[in-house]
Every structure is written in structure tokens, then in C-alpha cells.
Amino acid sequence: QSALTQPPSASGSPGQSATISCTGTSSDVGGYSYVSWYQQHPGKAPKLMIYEVSKRPSGVPDRFSGSKSGNTASLTVSGLQTEDEADYYCTSYAGSNNPVVFGGGTKLTVL
Amino acid sequence: QVQLQESGPGLVKPSQTLSLTCSVSGGSISSGSDYWSWIRQPAGKGLEWIGRIYTSESTNYNPSLKSRVTISVDTSKNQFSLKLSSVTAADTAVYYCAREVGLALAFDIWGRGTKVTVSS
Numbered sequence: 001q002s003a004l005t006q007p008p009s010a011s012g013s014p015g016q017s018a019t020i021s022c023t024g025t026s027s028d029v030g031g032y033s034y035v036s037w038y039q040q041h042p043g044k045a046p047k048l049m050i051y052e053v054s055k056r057p058s059g060v061p062d063r064f065s066g067s068k069s070g071n072t073a074s075l076t077v078s079g080l081q082t083e084d085e086a087d088y089y090c091t092s093y094a095g096s097n098n099p100v101v102f103g104g105g106t107k108l109t110v111l
Numbered sequence: 112q113v114q115l116q117e118s119g120p121g122l123v124k125p126s127q128t129l130s131l132t133c134s135v136s137g138g139s140i141s142s143g144s145d146y147w148s149w150i151r152q153p154a155g156k157g158l159e160w161i162g163r164i165y166t167s168e169s170t171n172y173n174p175s176l177k178s179r180v181t182i183s184v185d186t187s188k189n190q191f192s193l194k195l196s197s198v199t200a201a202d203t204a205v206y207y208c209a210r211e212v213g214l215a216l217a218f219d220i221w222g223r224g225t226k227v228t229v230s231s
Contacts, residue, residue, distance in 0.1 A: 036217040038158075045207055045224055046158065051217035089158050093216045099171050100148070100160040100211075 003101035011109040020106045022073040022090035030071035034093035037075045085110045113138040115222035129195040133208030144213030149193045151204040
């Protein structure tokens with residue numbers, strides 16, 4: 001059982017938007033601004049898409065955005081493209097005793 | 112451009128110790144305020160953080176694995192390593208090494224991963 005809860009699946013049509021949630025507690029997501037999101041295509045290593053809740057690394061399209069409200073963080077992918085179809089994982093800092101917690105992952109399907 | 116590469120046996124017998132090394136190229140493992148982490152992923156399942164080491168050789172481990180995990184660093188070889196003892200079939204997974212940017216606490220660079228199977 002993962003520390004952070006993500007929906008197993010999400011979907012959207014090309015050009016539309018899709019949002020993936022990541023729910024934790026006040027000890028992780030709600031307590032810190034260190035939520036990050038990763039995209040993983042089959043057989044590949046994960047790729048950082050969002051860090052510190054809403055910041056995008058260089059090279060990540062601005063179609064990807066992140067936000068947080070209370071104990072829930074969200075990743076929104078706008079203008080969906082077929083190459084966005086992948087698994088997405090959230091992580092959060094959770095304090096010095098267990099610094100990194102992952103979500104269980106969400107499979108995003110672009111219909 | 113920093114790159115990471117995992118290496119080690121692809122097959123480990125039950126009850127033995129899994130040992131992997133991550134070689135860092137394109138930058139020094141001793142520079143900056145970054146953490147060097149191990150993360151694994153069983154087939155068809157999600158990512159699990161195993162632990163990390165800081166250049167001062169300070170470590171943090173996943174509480175669920177802490178009793179079996181040791182992460183160490185060899186700055187002379189620009190490498191860090193993972194040892195996981197008393198392995199079982201449940202430890203079969205793809206093992207990734209990754210750099211965690213200290214100021215952002217995000218994994219910005221990942222190795223390609225190495226598959227480790229625990230079987231007799």
C-alpha cells in the first residue's frame with residue numbers, strides 16, 4: 001500500500017485536459033511544498049515533470065502544470081497528445097524519518 | 112551532463128545479499144547538496160524508494176527496508192552502492208539509481224535501471 005493515493009487510471013481525448021490527483025496527509029503533501037511528478041513510459045526510467053508542487057524543469061512542455069490544495073496535489077496535462085500516454089507518479093517529502101514517499105501511480109490514456 | 116549507470120548481478124539467490132553499484136559520470140558525486148538514491152519497481156507495479164546517501168555519508172532509508180539496506184559511497188570512484196540482505200522473491204524488481212536535487216527534493220536524473228531477479 002502506497003503512502004500517497006493516486007487513481008489507478010485517467011483518460012482524455014487529444015487536445016483535451018486530464019488531471020491526476022495525489023492525496024496524502026498533513027505529514028507529507030499537506031505539510032511541505034516538495035511534491036514532484038514523474039512520467040514513465042513502458043520500459044523506460046521515470047522522467048521528472050514537476051517539482052516543488054508547480055515548477056517545471058527545463059524542457060518540459062508548459063502543457064504540464066502542478067498545484068496543491070491541502071493534502072492533495074494535482075497534475076494537469078492540457079492539450080493532450082498521444083505521447084502523453086504513460087504512467088505518472090507523485091512523490092512528496094515526508095519528514096526526516098521517511099523522507100520520500102511515492103504514490104501508487106496513475107496510467108494516463110489518451111483516447 | 113550528469114549520467115548514472117547501474118551495474119551488478121541480474122540473478123541473486125534467496126537469503127543472499129543483493130549488491131548494486133551506480134556509476135556517476137559527467138559530474139562529481141561530491142559536489143553540491145544533492146542526494147544519491149536507490150528506487151525499485153517490481154514488474155507491473157509502482158515505484159518504491161529504498162534509501163539515499165548524502166556526500167557526507169549521511170543516509171536515510173525506507174523504514175520498511177531499513178533493517179536490510181546499506182547504501183555507501185566511494186568518492187574516489189565516483190560511485191555509490193546498494194546492499195540488500197536476506198533477499199526473497201519479493202525483492203525481484205528493476206532497480207534504479209537517481210540523483211535527488213537537494214534544494215528541490217526531486218529526482219532529476221535517473222539511471223536506465225537494472226533488473227534483478229531473486230531465484231534459486
